[in-house]
Amino acid sequence: MQDVADAAGVSVGTVSNVLNHPAKVSPATAERVREAIGRLGFVRNDAARSLVSGSTKSIGMVLADIENSLFIDMAHGAQDAARAIGQNLLLANTACDMRLQDDYLDLFDESRVTGVLLAPMEDSTAGIARIRSHGRQVVLLNYAPRPGTCCSVLVNNEHVGYLAARHLIDTGRTRLAYVVAHDDYQPVRDRRRGVRAAVEEAGPGVTLEEIDSVGLTTSHGHVVGAELARRAPEELPDGLLVVTDELANAIIHELHTVAGIRVPDQVAVVGCENNRAAGAAAVPLTAVDMPGRMMGQEAIRLLMDEVASGKQHRHATVVLEPELIVRSSAPN
Amino acid sequence: MQDVADAAGVSVGTVSNVLNHPAKVSPATAERVREAIGRLGFVRNDAARSLVSGSTKSIGMVLADIENSLFIDMAHGAQDAARAIGQNLLLANTACDMRLQDDYLDLFDESRVTGVLLAPMEDSTAGIARIRSHGRQVVLLNYAPRPGTCCSVLVNNEHVGYLAARHLIDTGRTRLAYVVAHDDYQPVRDRRRGVRAAVEEAGPGVTLEEIDSVGLTTSHGHVVGAELARRAPEELPDGLLVVTDELANAIIHELHTVAGIRVPDQVAVVGCENNRAAGAAAVPLTAVDMPGRMMGQEAIRLLMDEVASGKQHRHATVVLEPELIVRSSAPN
DNA sequence: GACGGGTTTTGAAACGCTCCAAGGTTGTCG
DNA sequence: CGACAACCTTGGAGCGTTTCAAAACCCGTC
Structure with missing residues (x-):
């Protein structure tokens, strides 16, 4: 970043402003900085960035079985919803392996994601408690939490x-x-x-x-x-x-x-x-x-609600209703 | 970390050593530190960590179509291989949207992942060039790169x-x-x-x-x-x-x-x-x-080869052979 | 009791960024 | 012409780690 600043004849603070608060910078300067960024191939370091801000623009989603199209649908819905609010959705597949699931929960925890969506296949109370105790928000998908543990989106x-x-x-x-x-x-x-x-x-x-x-x-x-x-x-x-x-x-x-x-x-x-x-x-x-997609969307909504409301948050459970699709294996 | 250090009556350097080089610390001290970590619910900040080290223990995988079981297989194979070498695999689904693909490539680029696996549905030369120019390694899956651009794993x-x-x-x-x-x-x-x-x-x-x-x-x-x-x-x-x-x-x-x-x-x-x-x-x-799984494994291998060999790396293409599976729609 | 060797621990620099108070530059108006 | 506001830019502190040279400690010897 210092290199960019030098190349553009400004200070690092200005470079940072170009990236984060373009309005604060005069168009001419901004242009010069952007040119330097392009020429030097500068990529801002997300680690330093989130070290300062204490958070990231990513949401982690841990899926027990990526083979199952229900989970894929949930991922899709979550992705759309996350994107709409400027968050990236990172996926992790545990293949029903609880050790892997814990590893990924910890990984997301350590990387300070905005929050975690978890669609497990087994009771995950321990893992949820662990990362919740660090202040990280979790929303459970398609698996009812132990009451009062966290938000969840379920199907009836x-x-x-x-x-x-x-x-x-x-x-x-x-x-x-x-x-x-x-x-x-x-x-x-x-x-x-x-x-x-x-x-x-x-x-x-x-x-x-x-x-x-x-x-x-x-x-x-x-x-x-x-x-x-x-x-x-x-x-x-x-x-x-x-x-x-x-x-x-x-x-x-x-x-x-x-x-x-x-x-x-x-x-x-x-x-x-x-x-x-x-x-x-x-x-x-x-x-x-x-309704997999809707479940994913609702989960993001609950997560962001919780992140926004902070201390006075009350856990909520959204229960969506299923619907019968009649095909030939059991016609009307 | 400072809190942990205080609680255990040691310096932050020692806490760091307990976490990263346990051999350097006397068992008694290590135990005291670990106790404090547990009691205080300390989670090491991955951002600060990779800010210092300049890299992460994660590999990003960008998939064009998570609905397609071939892509799922590749993810599976890559996951197994990545795990075997102590790397985490982070998945991202672009749903065939090139803008999303670029966003995810940039996200992984900015978060300084070890490398990126990309299974696209369209020519992605531009995106690959962009993040390669920042020194980040990319391996292309199931899509032949423009010659000399990067490593790839293909099916014949x-x-x-x-x-x-x-x-x-x-x-x-x-x-x-x-x-x-x-x-x-x-x-x-x-x-x-x-x-x-x-x-x-x-x-x-x-x-x-x-x-x-x-x-x-x-x-x-x-x-x-x-x-x-x-x-x-x-x-x-x-x-x-x-x-x-x-x-x-x-x-x-x-x-x-x-x-x-x-x-x-x-x-x-x-x-x-x-x-x-x-x-x-x-x-x-x-x-x-x-052979999706094998493709994923090979991709990880190529990626780590490239990361390890640095400057003198030569791009390689692995071509795997397909196999006919005879079922009843076209019997022998 | 001083010395030497090894083992532990310390403390501060560095990583690359954002934020912010403070300083600089313009432009406007009385 | 001076005062003042509005706007830009600057430089440095601080984020939470790791790393490493230096300091401290311990134990056995001479």
Whole structure:
């Protein structure tokens, strides 16, 4: 910066002003400085900059699973919102590794970002507490915080389950099965509650079976599908609720394409996240849509609210409602 | 840090040593300092830190399209490789917006990252030149640089096209059509060359038609598919090469599910990126696989090579070979 | 008890920027 | 012509670390 100042025949203070408060500098001087900056290829040092100001113009977003299009949507929404208020969004993918998640939380903490958006897959109370205790703001996405811990943006996951089950019941299915895995993942637990509620509400004419899958990946789905396909016809559920889309697609593949069990005629299937893959699948999947982009936007809003209001901030939870998207795997 | 020092009854220099060179400090003192750090909730300021050192422990990765699973794979590979050498990987998504891309390049430049990985969708020579002129290293991913500009990791995209076409020809298809869009996107151009080469090699018995799609999204694919479906049977190609998987899936959907044209019996289809969606599609898609993870790893390797070797560095290009994954849309 | 060697600790400079009080320069008006 | 305001520019303090030469300490020897 001193070099630029020398080259333009001004002081460093003036160079700084050109960069940060152009109005304070006469047009002629500003032009001369800018020319020098260009000629010398000067890049202002963000470290020194934020050392002085004590903060940055960046928001960190830690995502548990960048493979999942819901998380991508959240990132998109957050990016748009952040950009609109002059903040940059930095992404970090933990691939569901809690150690990595802690590392990234600390990294963002140490680099004094404006705030952190966290979309985890496990309880992260410890990590949140740690960086909050340093005065850094965190907003939790798609995972309910321990009450009073921080702001959060959630989907009404109970209603996700309810909508899915209700759709099957309303279209005449009576022997439902709910395929679930990772019951420790909170949104998954919530969905189950909604499913049960819908079934109870429907009365004794509708039964619910719960099927445990080992995991949520495609290959796990194939196992579940194959198992179902081996059942006697009268044992086969006529409505399947599947806790994620990937799992649902795999099951449909096994049932429909491999075993020749007709979807939706014999078994209707509903998924729960309306991921990218849902619409493109062998049998386009009826699924409950999660408003990912809006979640990202809301999260940024909550974060900036908290940053702005300082001490007198009250944590808030925004709960967005899901919506059923009907496709052919479970038509109307 | 001063507070910590006071609390532990030592000087700031010692606190710094505890953090950075524990061997230099006596165990007793170190313990006392660590206790104070914990008690006071001290977080070292990364800005001050990198102000002194002039660099950070982070690598920035700028991705043009985080929706595309190839880019996700590259990020994964890069993340693993970066972590293995003690660097953090920070992601930024430009959503194909060149202005955003420039902003992120500048952001990483200003924050003095160790280096930048860039996977663009358009020629980015200007941006690369800009930050390289400041001494910051860039490795280009999946997009060939202007010769001598920087290191890069590429897929042999010509071979992608060749493999796809060759597979169709080898399995007896003779009236090929290549569906393409965004011909200005370099990998897409390369693929076309490979397709043409394979067709020429096959001699006069095989014909090639080129079909221009307006874009690469699902809806564009539906348009192309519907158009094809309207053709007289003898006008219909029997082998379709589609430049991306998303487009391929949409076309198949329109052909197979909507118009009842049998895939692969009447028309075989091959896609070009082997994205996540390829395997899960209505008709599982035969596609040419791009080694995304390995690309990410190689990129980190090249970047660190360049950082290490300094002045005497010579730019290198790593070209990885694609591989055909045969599924049912174009079986053997 | 002084000395020498090694180990610990200290204190201040430096990193590159922003901010701000103070000084300089113009221009205007009485 | 002098006073005053408005506008520009300057120079230095300070941000929180790391680094390193120098100082302090410790222990065993002579």
